[in-house]
Amino acid sequence: MTSLSHPSAPERKNRIGKRFARLAAEGRGALIPYLEAFDPDRATSLALLKAMPEAGADLIEVGVPFSDPSADGPTIQQAAERGLKAGATLEGVLEMVAEFRQTDDETPVVLMGYCNPIDRFGPEKFCRAAARAGVDGLIVVDLPPEEAALLAPHARANGLDIITLTAPTTPQARLNTILKNATGFVYYVSIAGVTGTASATTAQLRSALERLRQATSLPVAIGFGIRTPQQAAEASRIADGAVVASALIKTLASTLNDGQATPQTLPAVLTQLRQLAAGVRKGTFLE
Amino acid sequence: MQKPSSPEHAPDSLRSGPDANGHFGPYGGVFVAETLMPLMQQLKQAYRQAQADPGFQEELNAYLQHYVGRPSPLWKADRLTERVRTEAERNDQSGSGATLYLKREDLNHTGSHKLNNVMGQILLARRMGKKRIVAETGAGQHGVATATVCALFGLECEIFMGATDVARQAPNVFRMHLLGAKVNPVTAGGGTLKDALNEAMRDWVAHVDDTYFLVGTVAGPHPYPEMVRDFQSVIGTEARAQMIAQTGRLPDAIVAAIGGGSNAMGIFHPFLDDRDVRLYGVEAAGLGLDSGRTAASIARGTPGVLHGNRTYLMQDAHGQITEPYSISAGLDYPGIGPEHAWLNDIGRVDYVSATDAEALEAFQLLTRLEGIIPALESAHGLAYALKLARTLPADRNVVVNISGRGDKDVPTVAAHLGVKLS
Numbered sequence: 001m002t003s004l005s006h007p008s009a010p011e012r013k014n015r016i017g018k019r020f021a022r023l024a025a026e027g028r029g030a031l032i033p034y035l036e037a038f039d040p041d042r043a044t045s046l047a048l049l050k051a052m053p054e055a056g057a058d059l060i061e062v063g064v065p066f067s068d069p070s071a072d073g074p075t076i077q078q079a080a081e082r083g084l085k086a087g088a089t090l091e092g093v094l095e096m097v098a099e100f101r102q103t104d105d106e107t108p109v110v111l112m113g114y115c116n117p118i119d120r121f122g123p124e125k126f127c128r129a130a131a132r133a134g135v136d137g138l139i140v141v142d143l144p145p146e147e148a149a150l151l152a153p154h155a156r157a158n159g160l161d162i163i164t165l166t167a168p169t170t171p172q173a174r175l176n177t178i179l180k181n182a183t184g185f186v187y188y189v190s191i192a193g194v195t196g197t198a199s200a201t202t203a204q205l206r207s208a209l210e211r212l213r214q215a216t217s218l219p220v221a222i223g224f225g226i227r228t229p230q231q232a233a234e235a236s237r238i239a240d241g242a243v244v245a246s247a248l249i250k251t252l253a254s255t256l257n258d259g260q261a262t263p264q265t266l267p268a269v270l271t272q273l274r275q276l277a278a279g280v281r282k283g284t285f286l287e
Numbered sequence: 288m289q290k291p292s293s294p295e296h297a298p299d300s301l302r303s304g305p306d307a308n309g310h311f312g313p314y315g316g317v318f319v320a321e322t323l324m325p326l327m328q329q330l331k332q333a334y335r336q337a338q339a340d341p342g343f344q345e346e347l348n349a350y351l352q353h354y355v356g357r358p359s360p361l362w363k364a365d366r367l368t369e370r371v372r373t374e375a376e377r378n379d380q381s382g383s384g385a386t387l388y389l390k391r392e393d394l395n396h397t398g399s400h401k402l403n404n405v406m407g408q409i410l411l412a413r414r415m416g417k418k419r420i421v422a423e424t425g426a427g428q429h430g431v432a433t434a435t436v437c438a439l440f441g442l443e444c445e446i447f448m449g450a451t452d453v454a455r456q457a458p459n460v461f462r463m464h465l466l467g468a469k470v471n472p473v474t475a476g477g478g479t480l481k482d483a484l485n486e487a488m489r490d491w492v493a494h495v496d497d498t499y500f501l502v503g504t505v506a507g508p509h510p511y512p513e514m515v516r517d518f519q520s521v522i523g524t525e526a527r528a529q530m531i532a533q534t535g536r537l538p539d540a541i542v543a544a545i546g547g548g549s550n551a552m553g554i555f556h557p558f559l560d561d562r563d564v565r566l567y568g569v570e571a572a573g574l575g576l577d578s579g580r581t582a583a584s585i586a587r588g589t590p591g592v593l594h595g596n597r598t599y600l601m602q603d604a605h606g607q608i609t610e611p612y613s614i615s616a617g618l619d620y621p622g623i624g625p626e627h628a629w630l631n632d633i634g635r636v637d638y639v640s641a642t643d644a645e646a647l648e649a650f651q652l653l654t655r656l657e658g659i660i661p662a663l664e665s666a667h668g669l670a671y672a673l674k675l676a677r678t679l680p681a682d683r684n685v686v687v688n689i690s691g692r693g694d695k696d697v698p699t700v701a702a703h704l705g706v707k708l709s
């Protein structure tokens with residue numbers, strides 16, 4: 001469905017569109033785990049990225065560490081601090097994705113981060129490099145559609161989706177405007193708050209999705225506040241996908257010793273991911 | 288003296304910015320999370336309505352006069368001028384020493400220019416029906432001003448302040464407590480102003496329905512840079528009229544310190560279209576522009592996006608924000624207002640700097656010669672003004688914005704002078 005929006009990029013893989021179409025055919029929503037690149041070090045984070053699809057990730061969000069993540073809660077902020085301490089740069093994150101692509105050419109990868117590292121890298125150069133590395137989409141937290149001109153032409157030229165964020169505070173008229181030219185999928189930030197804090201109720205999610213469906217035919221993923229397999233199952237049933245971030249990072253952080261990865265780090269996160277995936281797949285409530 | 292006709296409406300006016308999207312050239316804008324976008328639009332709409340309502344300006348003027356204590360005096364600093372002339376002569380400089388005038392924002396209630404803006408925004412927040420106010424503060428002047436108006440109007444007030452600044456600005460923290468505000472020390476990052484700003488934004492995202500974010504400087508997402516500038520422009524409007532009344536003409540130069548840049552923008556703005564008036568924004572060089580310990584965002588920064596706007600930022604090659612440094616907590620910010628970034632690029636304002644040491648010297652000089660203890664922020668502006676005045680002919684007039692009083696900085700200055708206060 002998104003390929004029509006990118007006539008200038010015929011060679012584009014369009015992994016995001018294909019993946020959502022396949023899941024729709026299977027009759028289930030996507031599980032979208034998040035990892036912060038280089039958290040707590042490059043090797044661990046790359047190993048985690050490579051292991052995620054087998055553990056049940058349908059799409060993967062890779063966080064680009066930033067020094068001032070003002071829309072994130074303490075969990076992701078600390079993950080970003082660990083990543084930066086481990087030497088994360090935008091270039092380094094792209095190299096990580098490129099290495100992941102050597103073994104997985106199917107799973108969509110979306111980068112999530114803030115404007116400034118991209119602005120500094122150079123938006124055009126960045127979009128070219130990201131596409132070459134195998135990135136499929138970009139979620140830029142502090143880049144509303146009003147400012148998208150900074151990135152959009154370059155993203156379009158390189159076949160990258162800029163994922164549009166919507167929030168409970170977004171009025172219907174604004175939804176219609178900002179989703180008119182949206183591509184990839186729509187990211188619904190389910191709470192007015194930072195990552196890893198409150199959760200929305202099922203009823204709130206249902207009525208939000210009703211509003212969103214009127215404004216777009218794109219798949220919708222719900223993020224912010226999804227922690228348990230039950231919540232992931234519910235969210236992925238109400239919408240087309242569920243993003244789990246802080247809950248996985250909390251697990252990762254709990255295995256660290258003095259900020260360093262331990263033998264428990266990978267198994268702990270992957271076990272949690274499998275439980276979330278089982279919830280999404282069976283649609284059953286697991287505790 | 289010819290009076291420019293309604294400068295805001297002249298087609299080539301430098302006062303007409305920002306554009307409809309909040310941009311000053313390539314700077315400014317609204318770089319915030321989607322959760323906040325509708326709120327930014329509401330705020331802009333509320334501000335436009337207030338601007339169109341003569342009752343709003345009338346109400347604000349009444350508070351400025353009867354509560355803030357405006358107009359603030361413009362003081363001809365004869366003893367300081369005499370010192371400048373003696374030095375100009377002794378050093379055989381090109382000039383013979385200009386006359387210095389001081390715009391006394393330190394005489395406002397709560398001791399700084401901050402109250403001008405805070406008074407404007409609190410009246411707006413009340414019109415918007417907000418019940419709770421959050422704000423960030425560095426040196427504490429903006430926090431104290433915000434806590435003050437919240438006390439005046441009976442609003443709930445929460446102030447975010449870097450843990451480092453809480454430690455070095457203890458008297459201001461206590462003042463905020465006395466005024467009934469809750470002060471949240473922020474330990475994330477370096478525990479300074481930029482981290483306090485992140486934390487205030489997080490709080491705001493979580494409480495968008497009832498909370499007003501009272502921004503203290505001419506930075507942040509549109510319409511804050513424009514709004515804060517407008518509320519602070521009272522400084523320049525007064526200074527313009529006062530100079531004409533006292534000297535019969537416009538000043539030759541205006542000098543003001545720059546952190547985020549609100550006192551500077553406030554005094555510069557009414558003069559932007561008077562091209563013969565030279566404007567100087569003085570950044571904090573810290574230990575020196577090339578020491579790696581500086582807060583000079585224009586001199587040592589590059590354009591980027593932080594805290595809702597595109598502007599000059601102190602950052603590394605990878606776009607990570609670096610920790611600024613200045614002896615003055617109020618200048619210790621890695622960015623600058625977007626309108627300043629633009630005025631720098633088009634060359635209308637000269638952005639220069641003063642070091643910690645130069646500011647300390649100017650601080651003592653003003654105290655000894657005029658009996659005015661300035662804020663360390665203002666001392667940076669004064670330090671450059673003293674240098675500038677020495678190079679100018681004696682018939683020139685230079686206005687320095689004394690943005691705040693220095694009571695809060697007395698412990699910092701004492702420590703640097705090796706004096707132990709009990």
